[in-house]
Amino acid sequence: MEGQNVRLEQIKQEIKKVIVGKDKVIEQVIMAILAKGHILIEDIPGVGKTTLALALSKALQLDYRRMQFTPDVLPGDVVGFHIYTREGESQYHPGSVLCNLFLADEINRTSSKTQSALLEVMEEGRVTVDGVTRELPKPFIVIATQNPVGSVGTQLLPESQMDRFMVRLSMGYPDISSEIEMLKGRDEGNPLAQVQQVITRRELVALQQEVERVFIHDAVYEYIAHLIQKTRENQMILLGVSPRGTIALSKMAKAVAYWKNRGYVIPDDVSSVFETVAAHRMVLSPKARVNRITIQELAAQVLSSVTAPRLVFRS
Numbered sequence: 001m002e003g004q005n006v007r008l009e010q011i012k013q014e015i016k017k018v019i020v021g022k023d024k025v026i027e028q029v030i031m032a033i034l035a036k037g038h039i040l041i042e043d044i045p046g047v048g049k050t051t052l053a054l055a056l057s058k059a060l061q062l063d064y065r066r067m068q069f070t071p072d073v074l075p076g077d078v079v080g081f082h083i084y085t086r087e088g089e090s091q092y093h094p095g096s097v098l099c100n101l102f103l104a105d106e107i108n109r110t111s112s113k114t115q116s117a118l119l120e121v122m123e124e125g126r127v128t129v130d131g132v133t134r135e136l137p138k139p140f141i142v143i144a145t146q147n148p149v150g151s152v153g154t155q156l157l158p159e160s161q162m163d164r165f166m167v168r169l170s171m172g173y174p175d176i177s178s179e180i181e182m183l184k185g186r187d188e189g190n191p192l193a194q195v196q197q198v199i200t201r202r203e204l205v206a207l208q209q210e211v212e213r214v215f216i217h218d219a220v221y222e223y224i225a226h227l228i229q230k231t232r233e234n235q236m237i238l239l240g241v242s243p244r245g246t247i248a249l250s251k252m253a254k255a256v257a258y259w260k261n262r263g264y265v266i267p268d269d270v271s272s273v274f275e276t277v278a279a280h281r282m283v284l285s286p287k288a289r290v291n292r293i294t295i296q297e298l299a300a301q302v303l304s305s306v307t308a309p310r311l312v313f314r315s
Contacts, residue, residue, distance in 0.1 A: 102142050
């Protein structure tokens with residue numbers, strides 16, 4: 001596993017050629033991909049969300065497609081459609097989603113009908129058009145971006161759509177030193193041209209399979225379950241984390257352990273990604289909104305309310 005850790009670090013270094021000063025975000029994105037998850041990036045325009053996806057596609061040899069989710073985008077644009085030829089034969093025209101890495105840019109600007117077209121694709125890894133089901137290439141990852149709620153032309157994603165994303169991340173503005181470094185890098189041309197391929201698609205699938213085999217002790221499973229249960233019992237949380245979120249948390253914890261060159265999960269792996277996995281799945285109660293309590297504060301409260309198990313691993 002030690003050799004694989006070197007390769008993961010190489011992937012990170014390639015992404016850092018274009019995304020400066022955001023090491024933690026880069027690591028979490030790579031870990032979500034290792035866990036076979038989809039990624040939601042919520043942030044203001046211009047902080048590098050699209051650039052991040054492009055860099056990943058180059059470093060991981062992924063077939064990449066981007067769609068700008070404007071109000072006039074139709075479900076058929078996403079999943080494809082059938083048309084009839086003059087000979088009366090039905091021909092399938094593939095949608096943009098038939099690729100390895102699909103960037104759904106500004107997903108909360110399009111209609112709910114188009115958003116829902118992604119549901120089966122994200123959950124099942126396949127598309128169904130006119131009763132015909134087609135498998136998507138492997139690996140398949142969706143990176144969706146959305147502007148902060150309240151921006152002109154935006155609308156809230158439904159809970160069912162939010163739940164499909166393994167993690168929600170925010171890149172934020174760079175600090176001064178990172179911004180200066182970014183400017184200097186642009187003087188030498190487009191940094192994306194410098195990003196080199198590190199692994200192939202087949203190798204990425206093999207890494208994902210290795211992550212699945214990371215061991216989780218029963219005590220850690222109980223820790224995960226108790227954390228999730230606390231989100232459902234808290235009076236400040238109207239809607240707690242779903243069972244799908246429970247599975248996502250365990251998968252991300254495995255990816256964290258793998259990233260740290262371990263074949264087993266410890267409680268710190270779980271707590272380090274709990275907010276990233278759980279926050280977008282929780283809905284604040286009216287009482288919490290009135291008292292201006294944030295989801296981040298509640299996530300921290302849940303973490304502090306559950307005692308992490310003490311594990312001893314013997315070789």
